Amino acid sequence: MHARLRPLPASLRLSFALFLLLPLPAALLLQAAAPAPATGPGPTVDRVGFPVDYQKTFQPLRTFNRAKPRNLITVYANPTAAAVADSGDLPYPHGSVFVMEFAEVPTGPDGQPLFDAQGRFQKGRVTSLHVMRHGEKFGEAYGPLRTGEWEYVEYRPDGSTLTAPKDSFTCAACHLQAGASRDWVYRGRFEAPETMK
């Protein structure tokens, strides 16, 4: 009699508990699979090229503070890209290059960022250059993420790559959202798209 009233034997309880837990690992696996893929379509060779003299020969288009992560950002265009000042002249001519330069911001003794007279961050060490170049038949390798005839690379100031061509689908994927009407350049000399305001 007693045996019937007793709760489930320990072994059965364990199976039941495991049964309840079963869906959990599956859900965790799905979550682990969700983050952006580490690989994607992209060029195998670098046709962008490190812009050796950009600080001397390119035109600075704008400089702005970014709070998180804290950087002073400067966008430059080479003379070919800088010559496009009318949206009727888009797409950009082959040979156009844009550079987005990221610099650290020096801090004072209180740990706060230092500003210049215009309220911009002071410029510290340059850490990274986002570079995009327009060329004939460029961009094919990005497949569905293709943004016209642009290819992308991220360099360190010493010319080594931070985001190699084969990994630069991440750049293309985001610039795709800038759209064909501005030749996938977010800003250049033009107003920012509505989505950025």
Ligand code: HEC
């Ligand atoms: C999450 C979205 C995103 C990703 C990823 C991204 N960009 Fe951009 N990029 C932007 C936006 C937004 C701007 C405009 C910023 C501004 O002017 O305020 C921009 C600007 C630029 C510019 C200046 C010309 C322009 O479009 O206005 C260059 C050059 C550039 N990006 C290159 C790259 C490269 C190279 C990579 C990959 C290493 C990259 N970007 C990854 C969003 C992105």
